[in-house]
Amino acid sequence: MHRQHVASDALFERIKHSIAGGESSYARLAEGPGFCMARGEGSHIFDVDGNEYIDWCIGYGPLIMGHRHPRVIAAVVEQLEKRGSMYTFPHELDAEVGEKMVRAVPGLELVRFAMSGTEATLAAMRLARAYTGKQKILKFEGHYHGWADEHFVSYHPDDETGGDEAEPKVLLTAGCPQAIADTLVIASWHRPEYVEAAIRKHKHELAAVLCEPQMCNCGIVPVEPEWLHWLRRITAENDILLIFDEVMTGFRLALGGAQGYYGVTPDISCFSKALGAGFPVAAFGGSREVMALEAANEVVHGGTYTAMPMNLAASNVVLGEMIEHEETFYPRLHEVGNRVVRGLQRAADENGVRAKVLGLGPLWQIIFLRDGAPDDPIIDNSRTMLAVVDTERFGIFQSEMLDRGIYFHPGAFERWFASSAHTDDDIETTIVAAHEAMAVVAKAAPVPAV
Numbered sequence: 001m002h003r004q005h006v007a008s009d010a011l012f013e014r015i016k017h018s019i020a021g022g023e024s025s026y027a028r029l030a031e032g033p034g035f036c037m038a039r040g041e042g043s044h045i046f047d048v049d050g051n052e053y054i055d056w057c058i059g060y061g062p063l064i065m066g067h068r069h070p071r072v073i074a075a076v077v078e079q080l081e082k083r084g085s086m087y088t089f090p091h092e093l094d095a096e097v098g099e100k101m102v103r104a105v106p107g108l109e110l111v112r113f114a115m116s117g118t119e120a121t122l123a124a125m126r127l128a129r130a131y132t133g134k135q136k137i138l139k140f141e142g143h144y145h146g147w148a149d150e151h152f153v154s155y156h157p158d159d160e161t162g163g164d165e166a167e168p169k170v171l172l173t174a175g176c177p178q179a180i181a182d183t184l185v186i187a188s189w190h191r192p193e194y195v196e197a198a199i200r201k202h203k204h205e206l207a208a209v210l211c212e213p214q215m216c217n218c219g220i221v222p223v224e225p226e227w228l229h230w231l232r233r234i235t236a237e238n239d240i241l242l243i244f245d246e247v248m249t250g251f252r253l254a255l256g257g258a259q260g261y262y263g264v265t266p267d268i269s270c271f272s273k274a275l276g277a278g279f280p281v282a283a284f285g286g287s288r289e290v291m292a293l294e295a296a297n298e299v300v301h302g303g304t305y306t307a308m309p310m311n312l313a314a315s316n317v318v319l320g321e322m323i324e325h326e327e328t329f330y331p332r333l334h335e336v337g338n339r340v341v342r343g344l345q346r347a348a349d350e351n352g353v354r355a356k357v358l359g360l361g362p363l364w365q366i367i368f369l370r371d372g373a374p375d376d377p378i379i380d381n382s383r384t385m386l387a388v389v390d391t392e393r394f395g396i397f398q399s400e401m402l403d404r405g406i407y408f409h410p411g412a413f414e415r416w417f418a419s420s421a422h423t424d425d426d427i428e429t430t431i432v433a434a435h436e437a438m439a440v441v442a443k444a445a446p447v448p449a450v
């Protein structure tokens with residue numbers, strides 16, 4: 001029953017002649033592309049061989065209303081046809097989208113637009129340094145904020161590579177200046193005793209604590225809400241800003257993002273993905289006081305393409321939908337996620353496969369437990385995640401699901417996303433496929449214990 005990928009394979013070979021590696025993002029190249037896309041429609045995608053898939057990756061998260069949503073597309077086309085793609089002047093959509101963001105998110109009084117999550121988080125780090133007059137940023141192991149020198153650091157270290165959990169090593173990527181190591185303090189997520197020690201040691205140098213309020217980039221690691229409250233308290237007590245990178249969680253967990261969901265307001269927050277509904281929109285913002293430096297142009301943030309009306313036209317539609325239908329939009333995203341989570345877990349359990357589905361409503365992930373790992377391991381940061389995951393069985397499951405027309409990210413530490421376009425049928429079809437795929441995983445040879 002294997003699906004043919006003949007046209008995909010040929011196209012990818014051709015792409016590789018001009019595009020290094022065949023993909024323009026390390027993140028997409030890492031696990032292999034699987035197939036080349038022809039088009040997307042709602043919750044489904046079609047490859048160049050004519051295969052159709054239910055898409056649980058939705059462009060790594062942005063397509064929260066699905067592919068080609070008619071109202072998003074209509075707004076963008078109208079903008080293009082009647083008014084143009086870009087202005088580099090203030091325009092009405094600045095106000096429309098800005099006002100909606102400020103209304104929706106507790107921590108936002110003023111925002112600035114950017115083009116990508118990477119840029120938004122970099123701008124937030126610079127703003128925190130300018131505001132506090134301090135140099136260092138405390139970043140957590142396993143958290144992802146983009147691919148730049150300043151923050152693509154200590155992404156997935158394990159016990160061997162990361163050093164002591166109390167004072168993890170700063171692990172830089174190839175080509176990153178060594179000097180960056182002096183600008184960061186690396187810490188372990190969900191470890192108050194170590195973080196408190198790091199803050200005491202570096203408080204006079206620390207401008208900010210930067211985190212994903214809910215870890216989504218080393219699998220889904222459920223956050224302890226009290227820990228977020230604790231981070232808020234300890235940063236405030238030590239004159240350190242708290243930056244929430246809500247690129248994944250923003251406008252997704254809830255209208256107010258993770259800060260709204262957990263009731264913890266950071267000083268600066270960063271958004272992208274769901275904010276653009278498939279168009280490149282990102283933003284960072286905070287209180288009037290912190291953002292005053294941006295308003296006065298005392299700290300530099302810019303970009304030719306920031307606040308492009310073509311992109312903000314899409315944001316305006318998606319934010320309008322979320323605000324107007326908050327009472328149904330978010331419960332539905334959570335329902336879709338919760339039903340798939342329960343279905344996947346049942347599929348694993350009934351087939352005797354040791355897997356755990358870690359869910360947060362609209363974002364979830366399935367992990368397969370290594371032989372030797374406990375049945376119910378504590379997974380509270382990237383190290384405890386990396387220590388138990390069996391990537392081989394995940395790979396079997398993923399490829400069996402792909403063959404059955406179910407697409408989710410082929411990386412064992414990536415997550416699935418719900419959109420408002422996913423239907424009950426998509427959920428049922430996915431669960432039926434999961435039962436079949438789990439039966440195949442159940443027969444796979446044991447993976448040696450580590």
Ligand code: PMP
Binds near residue numbers: 118217247248
């Ligand atoms: N922060 C988080 C939490 C992310 O998940 C990502 C991307 N997955 C980024 C920042 C970087 O965003 P971008 O890829 O748009 O640069």
